[in-house]
Amino acid sequence: MARITPEIPSASLADIAFMLLIFFLVATTMDVDSGLSRTLPPMPEGEQDDDQQIRERDIFTVRVDMLDRMLVEGELEDLTNLRDRAKEFIANPNDEEHLPRKIEEEVEYFGQVPISQQVISLQNHRRTSYGMYIKVQNELTAAYRELRDEIAMDRFGRTFDRLDSDQQAAIRKIYPMRISEAEPRQTGGN
Amino acid sequence: MAKFQRKDKNKRPAISTAALPDIVFMLLFFFMVSTTMREVTVNVLQRLPSATEVNKLERKSLVSYIYIGQPRPAYQRLLGTEPRIQLNDQFATTDDIFAFIASEREARDESEIPFMTTSLKVDNEVRMGIVDDVKQALRRANALKINYSTLTTENIFN
Numbered sequence: 001m002a003r004i005t006p007e008i009p010s011a012s013l014a015d016i017a018f019m020l021l022i023f024f025l026v027a028t029t030m031d032v033d034s035g036l037s038r039t040l041p042p043m044p045e046g047e048q049d050d051d052q053q054i055r056e057r058d059i060f061t062v063r064v065d066m067l068d069r070m071l072v073e074g075e076l077e078d079l080t081n082l083r084d085r086a087k088e089f090i091a092n093p094n095d096e097e098h099l100p101r102k103i104e105e106e107v108e109y110f111g112q113v114p115i116s117q118q119v120i121s122l123q124n125h126r127r128t129s130y131g132m133y134i135k136v137q138n139e140l141t142a143a144y145r146e147l148r149d150e151i152a153m154d155r156f157g158r159t160f161d162r163l164d165s166d167q168q169a170a171i172r173k174i175y176p177m178r179i180s181e182a183e184p185r186q187t188g189g190n
Numbered sequence: 191m192a193k194f195q196r197k198d199k200n201k202r203p204a205i206s207t208a209a210l211p212d213i214v215f216m217l218l219f220f221f222m223v224s225t226t227m228r229e230v231t232v233n234v235l236q237r238l239p240s241a242t243e244v245n246k247l248e249r250k251s252l253v254s255y256i257y258i259g260q261p262r263p264a265y266q267r268l269l270g271t272e273p274r275i276q277l278n279d280q281f282a283t284t285d286d287i288f289a290f291i292a293s294e295r296e297a298r299d300e301s302e303i304p305f306m307t308t309s310l311k312v313d314n315e316v317r318m319g320i321v322d323d324v325k326q327a328l329r330r331a332n333a334l335k336i337n338y339s340t341l342t343t344e345n346i347f348n
Binding site: 010011013014017018020021024025027028029030032033034035036037038039040041042043079080124125126127128129130131133134135137138139141142145 | 207208210211214215217218221222224225226227228239241242243244245246247250253307309310312313314315316317318319321322325328329330332334335336337338339340341342346347
């Protein structure tokens with residue numbers, strides 16, 4: 001005679017599942033980490049020869065002082081104009097005398113291209129606020145990104161981040177991101 | 191009596207809740223798959239700046255975090271309101287960063303070390319002095335790939 005096993009009540013299954021659900025809601029995070037990526041220069045080893053051939057016209061200085069005021073090439077400038085000024089400097093579209101030199105180089109997909117020898121020098125004071133620093137970094141990144149997008153649209157008909165890695169490398173060669181940050185030092189009191 | 195019986199017949203059947211556990215399990219699996227465990231309790235205030243030119247950090251397992259900001263109110267009596275560095279679960283100084291990076295490297299596979307990134311989660315109001323010190327310490331530790339953690343926004347001028 002077969003014995004009938006009584007059915008196990010499953011009414012509390014939902015409660016158990018809810019408990020697990022709530023545990024995972026509390027103990028986990030979903031935030032995607034995003035931000036501005038940078039590569040720091042390696043620590044100089046031993047004696048550094050300061051003999052690098054960077055000329056005055058190739059450098060675009062951006063200084064942010066302790067009161068979050070920004071000096072571009074020595075004069076006060078509004079943050080909203082930084083992107084356009086940086087773009088004009090990097091690309092030097094009219095081959096002007098005071099903007100960076102250009103050296104012809106062979107680039108894949110593009111052939112002979114005059115490449116601007118630009119360097120952006122970013123200096124900040126120890127009392128500059130981090131928020132301001134990020135805004136400046138953001139605008140400089142945006143300048144490079146817009147220039148890269150423009151040339152990518154011209155040549156490939158797509159924005160820079162939709163290109164494949166070879167094409168991106170070619171464009172990076174034309175507009176390399178060169179943001180140099182001065183060695184921190186205490187200047188002008190604190 | 192007949193009256194009552196008729197009324198009983200007309201009563202709507204209760205909605206079956208047999209599918210409820212299935213639905214909840216579905217939600218549970220979604221959250222289990224799409225989230226990651228909280229690993230540290232952040233003891234410093236974090237109001238991250240916003241930026242437009244952000245890129246996402248790939249491969250979270252290769253990211254180490256450095257938090258900088260004012261200590262949370264609970265710690266302010268002890269530590270004051272000057273911005274502090276937090277590594278893992280503890281307050282630290284710039285001298286601890288070298289050891290921190292070394293231990294982070296030890297925990298990863300050797301082939302993955304070149305891809306390790308340090309994410310700086312810094313409060314908006316912090317002065318650059320402490321950030322510069324941390325960056326110098328990272329350079330000394332040869333952890334050169336960094337990411338300034340920001341929120342994403344459409345316009346930074348408002």
